[in-house]
Amino acid sequence: MGKGIKTRVSEKKGIKAIDKAAVASERMKEAYIRTKDKADHSLYAAESSPGEYASDRLSSGVDNVTHEAIHQFDKQGRKGIKTTKENISKVKENIQKRKAAAEQPKKQAEKQAARKTRQAADRISEPVKTLRQERGAVKTLDRGKKSIKTVDRGRKTIKQADSTAKGTVKTASKSIKTAEKTAKASIKTTQQAAKAAQRTAQATARAARAAAHAARAAARAAVVAAKVAAKATIAAVKAIIAATKALIAAIAAGGWIAVLVIVIICLIGLLIGSCFGIFFSGEDSGSGYTMQNVVQEINDDYQQQIDTTKANLSHDVLEMSGSRAVWPEVLAVYAVKTTTDPDNPQEVATIDDSKKAILTDIFWEMNQISSRTETKTETVITETDDGNGNIVETETTVTQTYLYITVSHKTAEEMAAQYGFDEEQKEQLAELLAEENRSLWSAVLYGIYTEDGAIVSVALSQVGNVGGEPYWSWYGFSSRVEWCACFVSWCANECGYIETGVIPKYAGCVNGVQWFKDRGQWMDGSAEPAPGMIIFFDWDDENGQDGLSDHTGIVEKVENGRVYTIEGNSGDSVRQNSYPVGHYEVLGYGCPDF
Numbered sequence: 001m002g003k004g005i006k007t008r009v010s011e012k013k014g015i016k017a018i019d020k021a022a023v024a025s026e027r028m029k030e031a032y033i034r035t036k037d038k039a040d041h042s043l044y045a046a047e048s049s050p051g052e053y054a055s056d057r058l059s060s061g062v063d064n065v066t067h068e069a070i071h072q073f074d075k076q077g078r079k080g081i082k083t084t085k086e087n088i089s090k091v092k093e094n095i096q097k098r099k100a101a102a103e104q105p106k107k108q109a110e111k112q113a114a115r116k117t118r119q120a121a122d123r124i125s126e127p128v129k130t131l132r133q134e135r136g137a138v139k140t141l142d143r144g145k146k147s148i149k150t151v152d153r154g155r156k157t158i159k160q161a162d163s164t165a166k167g168t169v170k171t172a173s174k175s176i177k178t179a180e181k182t183a184k185a186s187i188k189t190t191q192q193a194a195k196a197a198q199r200t201a202q203a204t205a206r207a208a209r210a211a212a213h214a215a216r217a218a219a220r221a222a223v224v225a226a227k228v229a230a231k232a233t234i235a236a237v238k239a240i241i242a243a244t245k246a247l248i249a250a251i252a253a254g255g256w257i258a259v260l261v262i263v264i265i266c267l268i269g270l271l272i273g274s275c276f277g278i279f280f281s282g283e284d285s286g287s288g289y290t291m292q293n294v295v296q297e298i299n300d301d302y303q304q305q306i307d308t309t310k311a312n313l314s315h316d317v318l319e320m321s322g323s324r325a326v327w328p329e330v331l332a333v334y335a336v337k338t339t340t341d342p343d344n345p346q347e348v349a350t351i352d353d354s355k356k357a358i359l360t361d362i363f364w365e366m367n368q369i370s371s372r373t374e375t376k377t378e379t380v381i382t383e384t385d386d387g388n389g390n391i392v393e394t395e396t397t398v399t400q401t402y403l404y405i406t407v408s409h410k411t412a413e414e415m416a417a418q419y420g421f422d423e424e425q426k427e428q429l430a431e432l433l434a435e436e437n438r439s440l441w442s443a444v445l446y447g448i449y450t451e452d453g454a455i456v457s458v459a460l461s462q463v464g465n466v467g468g469e470p471y472w473s474w475y476g477f478s479s480r481v482e483w484c485a486c487f488v489s490w491c492a493n494e495c496g497y498i499e500t501g502v503i504p505k506y507a508g509c510v511n512g513v514q515w516f517k518d519r520g521q522w523m524d525g526s527a528e529p530a531p532g533m534i535i536f537f538d539w540d541d542e543n544g545q546d547g548l549s550d551h552t553g554i555v556e557k558v559e560n561g562r563v564y565t566i567e568g569n570s571g572d573s574v575r576q577n578s579y580p581v582g583h584y585e586v587l588g589y590g591c592p593d594f
Contacts, residue, residue: 275335275336275338275339275348275428275432276335277339277348277349278291278331278332278334278335278444279437279440279443280349281348281349281350281351281444282443282445282447285349285350285351287350287351287353289351289356290351291331291351291445292444292445292447294351294356294359295327295445298360298363302367302369302464303464303573303575305369306320306369306405306407306466306573309371309405310405313371313373313403314373314401315373315401315403316401316402317400317401317403318402318403318405318572319402319404319467320405320407320467320572320573321404321405321406321407321466321469322406322407322465322466322469323408323409323462323464323465323469323470324407324463324464325363325367325409325410325411326461326462327441327445327461328432328433328441328445329366329411329415329433330359330362331359331444331445332412332429332432332433333362333366333412333416333419334348334358334362335348336421336425336428336432337358337362337419338355340425340428362415365410365415365418366409366410366415367408367409367410368407368408368409369405369406369407370405370406370407370408371403371404371405371406372403372404373402373403373404374404375400375401375402376400377398377400378397378398378399378400379395379396379397379398380395380398381393381394381395382396405466407464407465407466412429412433416429438457441457442454442457445457445460445461446460448531453532454495454532455491455492455494455495455497455503455532455554455592456531456554456555456556456566458491458494458495459487459491459554459556459566459574460566460576462487462491462566462568462574463566463574463575463576464573464574464575465573465574466572466573466574467480467572468483468486468568468572470490471483471486471487471489471490471568474486474490474493475489475507477507482569483569484509484551484552484553484569485506485507485508485511485552486507486568487567487568487569488503488534488554488568489503489504489505489506489507491554492504492505493505497592497594502592502593503534503590503592504516509536509549509551509552510548510549512534512536512549512552512590513536513548513549513587513590515590516534516590521590521591521592521593522588522590522591523588524588525583525584525586525587525588525589526582528563529555529558529563529589530555530558531555531556532554532555532592532594533554533589533590533591533592534552534553534554534555534589534590534592535552535553535554535555535563535565535586535589536549536551536552536586536587536589536590537550537552537553537585537586537587538550538586538587539551540584545585547587551569552567553566553567553568553577554566554567555589556576558581561580562578562580563578563579563581563586564576564577564578565578565579
């Protein structure tokens with residue numbers, strides 16, 4: 001009886017061992033499934049990102065430009081996804097093979113144990129049935145503590161069955177232990193492989209996510225840039241920069257380089273073809289022209305017309321007044337009008353003879369020079385010395401001819417109304433002239449890219465203004481004064497340099513010299529200056545040089561041994577001049593601490 005109970009206990013232990021092996025196998029399976037799920041998740045993330053995103057966003061408005069980019073983007077993306085799938089498939093196959101190898105001994109042991117257990121049970125069942133029929137009851141073997149009455153023949157049969165079952169269980173136990181050891185080893189190996197596969201899948205997923213993130217960022221920037229360029233807004237310039245940064249990030253992360261390069265090229269093409277192409281016009285495209293030398297030619301022609309007016313009209317007194325349109329406004333009107341012309345739209349990134357003619361016409365539509373003469377009879381008081389040290393005043397009536405030259409201009413808004421610009425064109429015009437693009441205009445017009453060139457840019461924008469009225473009235477004078485220092489101060493104020501103490505506000509040249517000397521920011525006239533410095537002159541006139549400054553201006557540049565300047569009140573106008581480095585009439589230079 002006790003042996004029968006032990007047999008059942010041994011059977012339970014065998015079954016528990018089998019169950020443990022099954023549980024271990026199940027855990028191995030779950031680990032594999034989790035690894036597979038993570039890999040599949042990463043694969044899905046890679047599949048569902050940049051290609052479709054960029055395609056969806058770019059398709060509305062710039063299909064013709066970006067179809068090829070989207071095709072290439074999708075092609076390269078799917079190639080990467082295919083590679084990732086193949087790697088995961090290989091890992092999956094390897095895990096399945098190892099799993100099958102691990103489960104094979106266990107299954108064989110289970111089958112063998114089950115078969116032998118059934119045989120033992122069959123051997124036991126018939127005598128037990130006989131005993132039940134003859135004695136009336138045999139209680140359940142699981143209870144173990146109750147008495148079972150048997151006949152001698154039944155006891156012998158049970159002993160034989162017990163012996164047989166015991167041997168069967170021992171054999172099964174050994175097989176199970178062997179299978180368990182084999183399964184543990186296989187499970188351990190498979191778990192290591194699964195962990196390695198998981199790490200590989202995680203690394204692949206991270207790389208895929210990084211590349212996808214970078215590509216999405218680039219695609220988003222590309223979409224924004226493309227849409228804005230299509231609307232011709234200034235945000236396209238910023239988006240180009242953002243897209244370029246995104247391209248670099250995508251390259252570093254192993255993204256789809258070829259596609260992004262195509263996108264950037266397309267965006268630049270869109271930008272150059274819009275009114276914002278004017279910001280690319282500072283370089284010679286092969287026509288022999290740059291925007292700088294075309295602007296200089298028009299400026300020279302403008303000044304020549306003023307000089308011709310003064311020369312051709314006889315006069316005793318000259319009075320000039322007025323201001324010229326600033327070049328950013330002229331170029332902004334030119335850019336919008338030229339690129340949106342319904343009959344003949346043209347890009348403005350390059351300039352040739354025909355575009356130069358268009359720009360010249362717009363300039364003269366925005367700027368006018370008018371003149372008139374007036375004869376006046378006036379009483380003039382003259383003072384003379386009678387030879388005895390006495391001053392004698394004499395009143396004389398004289399007739400004098402006054403020449404009045406007035407320059408005037410139209411604003412960009414007035415030109416928009418004159419040309420009948422629609423709302424979109426007006427928006428383009430406003431965005432081109434936004435304050436944030438001031439440095440772009442400086443680069444295009446004057447080749448100035450640095451902060452210390454800001455005052456040079458402002459001064460150059462005033463070339464052609466005559467009479468000095470906006471400068472001396474800004475300073476606080478109610479009527480005309482010699483205004484060269486007022487002009488320098490006005491330019492400095494436009495840059496915020498007076499408020500920050502970089503350049504003084506001065507109306508007398510002598511005061512300006514002293515301000516720089518007091519701060520140790522003075523350089524002798526024999527030295528070579530830098531752009532943005534303040535130049536002071538001591539004229540060798542009829543009174544000779546006295547060591548005091550008579551005139552001031554702003555240094556534009558130094559080239560080939562010559563100092564180029566922008567000076568207010570030079571012939572009662574703002575104009576550009578040049579002198580040899582070390583010219584004797586140059587007193588010295590104030591050196592602002594930008």
